[in-house]
Amino acid sequence: MSEVQIASMACARKKKAFRILNAIDKMQLAIFVLLLLIYIVTEGFLNDLRAKSFSNFNGNKSFGVSSAIDPAQPLYLQGDELIYDSRREKVTARGNVEITFNNYILTADQIVYDQSANTLSASGNVVLRDPKGDITRTERITLTDDFRDGFIQSLSIIGRDQSRITARRAVRRDGRVTEFELGKFTPCVHDPGKPPLWCITADRIIHDADAATITYLDTTFDIMGVPVVYLPFFQHPDPSVKRRSGFLLPRFSSSEDLGFTLETPYYFAFSRSYDLTFNPLYTARQGMLWRGVWRHKLAFGNIRGQYYIKFAGIDQSYEDLPNNDSNLDGWRGSFETRSEFSLSSWWNFGWDVTIESDDTFRRFYKMDNILQTDRVNSIHFTGLSDRNFFQVKGYHFGGLLLSDSDASESRVHPTVDWNYIVGAPVFGGELSWTVNALSMSRNLAFNDINGQYFNTDTSSQRLIGSMRWRRRFIDPFGITYTPSVNLRGGILNYKNAVDPTSNTLIDQETVTRGVMSASLLASYPWLAHSQSTSHVIEPIGQIIGRTSDVRQIDLPNEDARSIVFNDTNLFELNKTSGFDRVETGTRVNLGLQYTFQSNSGGYARLLAGQSFHLSGKNIYEYNTGNEPSVNVESASKILTENNGLEDRTSDYVLGAYLAPSQTFSLIGQGRFDDKELSLRRADVTARFLYGPTAITSTYTYTASDPLDLSVEDQQELLGTAILQLADHWRFLGSLRYDIDESSFRSHDIALQYSDDCFILTTKYTETNTNNKDIISDRTIMLYFALKHLGEFKYRTDALDHLLVENQDQ
Template identity: 30%
Template structure:
């Protein structure tokens, strides 16, 4: 057929179908909606919307006047009301008002869904009808198929013996069953309800039935929020029994919802959880509450090691963030529970928790934050709730407020460079002083945890006790104005002069009431509770980079020297050091202008010089190396790091001698994906390593692996009486397409020495025998984990096993072994399950369970 004939046939078919499908209104000579009769009484042409116009393309047109049919034959394509129908042959039956399409037939909906079948029998507007050998592919790659399907009301699909899946067919073998599919006697998809109903359904994996579900329903791919049940949650522990939670989500409005999660536990009864979420124009917030009246309190340890005295246990959590304007935000993240073991016992997930093997606490905060290109403001408060038996709530501070302000002025008049203004105000209150024994020698061989609020310090003695926090109120206000400027001379040398003025005011009101708090009077003089200090400083940094180019790379060698002059630090023993208790001297803080202390409470004094050399090399396109080595010297005045405060911060730091320890770091990448990093601190006289941190990582599309090593010498003045040494290995391997295995192990390389020392002491005391000698080597595992993961476009499957040895300092007597399972089927939901293998006693659970 020529192009002219093809165009004529298409035009004729379009005209014919448009007339035949116009309905009785035109046949009876009545105007359609929007049309008016003309002067001669004939109806005028109705205004036709563009989407209502029919466009037909076909190779030929066949009329049958006897049967009143019009057939389009050959590569037929019809566009009508946003839908496109394609087939080898399309026949319109005027008498029955039906359209039949056969041969490679398919309909493309306006939303992108593609419906294919062997034969379509539809109404004249393509909305309703029957389809044989149906296959539907939605825009989100979900698929339906059925031997026969019916569409009614233009929005309800009924699939007889239907199959649903979100998996793509195998490219090499499309007839092979997908990884998973739902096979159902009937699948009903109601678009108006945005819901899919499954009757007499079976969940199949690789064509093998794995689960039978008489009836279920779920939202279709267009749904983002819909009222209904969510995936169930399972729990099984010795103290709780077996439990099943069934969350019910209530979509109250597009911007707020409610989730109810009742969980029945065979041993403890009904655990209730409710979560409210609300999004507004300028932010959002959420509130979640959990609670249970326990049926079997004997499953837990008695106070103070467990919550056996609690009949009702629960928690309340809330978080929120609101934008006042583009620069200012206000928010909070708060959490409270009836006891410190609730979250762990009942598997309550909480984003405010900071959990590790040795430290567990819930941190609640509220804040006001403002930012601009040159300024930063933050005002907040903190509340800490301990989650292990060792910490005492009365020793936790309530910090309110903490105010930080930073303002930078670039190139100020007359000075140039950069001018910076810093302010910090901190106030906290603590009911009871927090003491720690020095040295704090806790035995890993203790079988029953001890509980002491005073940690061995019956009477305060600076040589035997550390004061980690005073009772009463401690407040401090600090302000600092600093200036620096980079000057490059004609030789390429970089000179950076520096000047600053720092002022602090302290107000300490110790609480001397009670047995414990009476010891505070020997630490801080209650009659002199307000004092201050002023610390001016001037300094200069010198750098001179030398650049060399060779055939194998570019090299930059840069000697660096810095000197800062200050008067002596004052009142170090009167300062309640709350925010500067952590001090790690390494290459990262070697050239810090404000010293090496981590907070405001302590301040470096005297005249100090810091020197070092930096090397940077580039080799080819990918390889590079960066190395720094240096040392610090106390030139004049009193060394702030040799005079310990109430927690001995600065002692055993490598800075407490006039010539500090050597510090060095290295970063090397010999090839793409391969990184070597390391840092160390070496004794200034013996060159023995005091700290070592090293790691090697390599990753590509197939394998990812890392090796880490850490070694830290004892710091007896800080209560750390033994060396800490560990080795970690971790990696993952893609063993097949979509499959990956992973594993990790952490070795405590020094624990076996300590165990043997403890055994010798116990043997000498007659409490141990030769049979109990810890005959172990250095490679004792602190934790291990193994995992298997499968991920593709429709499925995520993950199973893992982890084990960590008992932390006897935290009260645990048995190793923790956990197996976790997760299965996510795209669009259907996910199932998570974890199970502890064996009981522990570090979480308040009775050892008899």
């Protein structure tokens, strides 16, 4: 962790400065604080290691606290020639000399041990390895015989992470303080004949191992051997330090909505298990945004976990906002907290909760994705083993769209899911069961069929259980049969719920229902081999017989409102997404699958199929109600209209999974109209991976609905790319393009330089989203990071969320 250490005289100056600040306006405040920060840096009190480990670089410790020295340990000396001078009490060793003491290893061409002075003098190709693994190279060194103190000439110290200090001479005192004269420090890998990319040069460098600090006096910061910045004093923690209280590097930015901004984070390292980062953001146009993050790691017996709390708030003037919304005047803010705790090898507990003053605060200040449409808070208790799953989870839902009412929210308290598979075979097959329990309430505002407005509290509860048995057989001809029996029952209770068929209230009602089903899945794979490839053609058929109809159409539907019919759920017993709707009647599913595999690793799989509803109630049916035989149930909107299963004969589905080589793969899923063969839905993703180059592209298409003119064609293209241009240089980019509107929803491009000790990134981002006080935005960001010294950012927009940090890719 980086820090700014401020001496007592500097603290007094700051107190006086803060008294002056009360008398100046906002713009003067920004200028004054900026000048103050420049003063702090130039006076040398900057001490900047990040609170979080800088993951882009090797995290090995070096130059750390010295190991305790035990003087009772013996000193071992060996060499090609040993000369003992009893009169002068000196032992001279020559040729391949090595001394081992307390995990220190000293090698040299010659070592003289002076027993009377208790010193060791080594000369010629001297190498000293300390217990931490750091290596000191020099031509001459003088040490006390306990290796605590010493004097070195013309030395080079190499840490385990290749950080390097070179100096003309050095003196070690008290076994902990090493002072270097005319020294240089750099974490860059040594390249003979070339200056390091960056280094710190100083008349004196003082390393205090106990305090874990490196101090520089009369310092210049050099880039490629050229001095660029002079500091009379500079100090930072040595590379062994991960965290320490202090100021972090400031961040500057400018924005049309916020104006000039300045962020001066301060990190509080209270202990190894908890800390606080206080990072207020001053904005010239919106005022001071107070922010902070509290992090805490906990351990109680076998319980391990961590949580964090983020807070943000601002005294907002609505006249400063783009839409001048007076409802947003005054205090705005939010609290966000997340956690995850491991209770045992199977059980865990956690929460994800955000509380905010209004729908747009977090998105306007870019603490959330600007495309987010819902606020979902949750708390869970989960058990997961190899085959079984149990979870108790509570939810709170709130809408963030313009059409959502602030009063329209729902609470799940809670939902319980239990999936269990019996370990031992039952009648030679697998027996499993699923249990779901739900208690839900919501505040609902709507207009009924007569146009009357209602705003009421609704509630619903349900308990649903299902048991399934299945077994697999293979006959002598190679045909595979999988029979299955499924029993499902449930009890549902509603109060003030809305009947979707009439848009009227259900005052109070309890409903029980049950469905019994039996199915048979059969497949007949045909296999063909060659010397280098294999081919499998597999016809697949399935018939499912269920209860012809149960009551569900006029009951609320909370969790089964959408369906994406494709090859992945063609042979599912129930294609709905939740528990509030269940398939009934008799259905046949047919498909043909082809699989190809080559010895070189190439792979392809194609699956085409169709579904047929033979009898009973088709819950996917959607009609206009004009036909004389159509009743209220079939005329209502059961699920998403034009879902591909609304007729007795479904649309065709096709899935293609291609991987001709390790560098390229393609996944495509399509649904085609059963009468005209026109494309109704498509999802295609292509990936190209070659060394450090990675390109991913996704295309989605949903056709318009002939029964609902408000639903138009929707086409979107998403792409990401990482291209290695040269050694240390790469290009990064992403886009989201609306094909129908011929416009970019968002896109960004970045150019990055990265090596072992330095990262530089420039990035441009543009978003085109308008919602209340959220408007389109453009951002340019400059980011650089120095190993062991921290990072710096400048951007034309302080809204951090818009820039996806690609440095860790």
